[in-house]
Amino acid sequence: MLLAREATPGDAIIAVYVDHGLRPRTQIRKDIAAVRAQARHAGARVVVKRVKVAKRGAGVEAAARTARYRALVQAARDAGASVIVTGHHRDDLSETALLALIRGSGLDGLAAMPRQRRLAGDITLLRPLLGYSKVQLREFVRNAGAPFATDETNADPRLRRNAVRALLGDLERLAPGAGSAIARSAAMLAEDKAVLDALAAAAWQRSRVSVTSEDLSTRVLRELGPALLRRVIRHAVRRARGTLRDFHFEHCNAIAAAIAAGRGGVFHAGQAAVELSAGRMSVVAGRSPMSRTQRRTQSTIVVPAGDAIANDTNGHLTLHRSTRASAPRGATLLDDASLPAGTKLQVRAPREGDTCIPSGRTRAVSLARFLAKSGVPKHRRTQIPLLCHEERIVAAVGVRVMEPFAPRGDRVLAIVWDGSH
Secondary structure, three states, X not given: OHHHHHHXXXXXXXXXXXXXXXXXXXXXXXXXXXXXXXXXXXXXXXXXXXXXXXXXXXXHHHHHHHHHHHHHHHHHHHHOXXXXXXXXXXXXXXXXXXXXXXXXXXXXXXXXXXXXXXXXXXXXXXXXXXXOOHHHHHHHHHHOOOOOOOOHHHHOOOOHHHHHHHHXXXXXXXXXXXXXXXXXXXXXXXXXXXXXXXXXXXXXXXXXXXXXXXXXXXXXXXXXXXXXXXXXXXXXXXXXXXXXXXXXXXXXXXXXXXXXXXXXXXXXXXXXXXXXXXXXXXXXXXOOXXXXXXXXXXXXXXXXXXXXXXXXXXXXXXXXXXXOOOOOOOOEEEEOOOOOOOOEEEEEOOOOOOEEOEOOOOOOEEHHHHHHHOOOOHHHOOOOOEEEEOOEEEEEOOOEEEOOOOOOOOEEEEEEEOOOO
């Protein structure tokens, strides 16, 4: 707070105390009083945010950290602030690196926490003190004559970070400068991580099955080395879910091994799942193109006359006459003459036992087998909207038109599916 006041003398500074509810109330009240005294010295005002954290389980520290940052973001939004500053210092870098080694983490875990990162929207997190040790910062505060407090839980050896902190103290006595050296290594690894992240992003881009899909070709992925393959898998999961929380090395390695062996299946990926099917790797996350309610509900649509546009009764599919050249990009095209105006069509999801005659063929085949051979991943095969006429499949929308409805001339019926609402 003192340095923030010195750097930005005209700005409002807010000291946020996050009450996790994990300590005795008397100690929390004491802490808040100390923060208020410190804030007065720096010309800042105080906001107290209370969060709920489960008091049991090995993940209590991680849960508290998640809740804390969520509270900080909310405090910034409430105040109209765009910057959150934390007091992380060089010792925190060393402790984090050792904790990562204890967990068996790779380079991503060992790399130093960034000095700056985007937290949410236009809110930026800054850590300006990473170049200074705790001893240096304590001396600065004492010289400024500012009040400070000591968190007694920092001495609790039951918390893993505190045990690592004590270990670092012993290491520093045996090898002076060890903490600084570990922090320097973490900073160099962070630079290496940035290079590898760029390589992974480029490999992910090369592996996409098309420019409109984020599914990846398992054939292309098999050409990658194991280390780069794991990074591409992590990159794909992070893009889909925005987080790698609960996605551990064992999970990622299992997916990589299945890709290398040409096996399919559904795999745990933290807060997502990865499916290997039909030559694709898909991260299963978010809302499906067709919700459960939509899959249970059949809708109807009537082929329009002239240039009119028809909508199905659920509002997901539009149908209108067009030419091949003027049809919307990505539309499924039917033969204009095969379905006269007034023809009543049904829109439904695939059913067990469905058969179809893909365009260019003369014999009926299993719809499930056809979708698999068309490269539709298993988890999406029940979500493909089917346009039907008297129980005959006219088109698997977005995949292929069936016989005898394939377009023969320039005039077509254009189908556009919108499952976003």
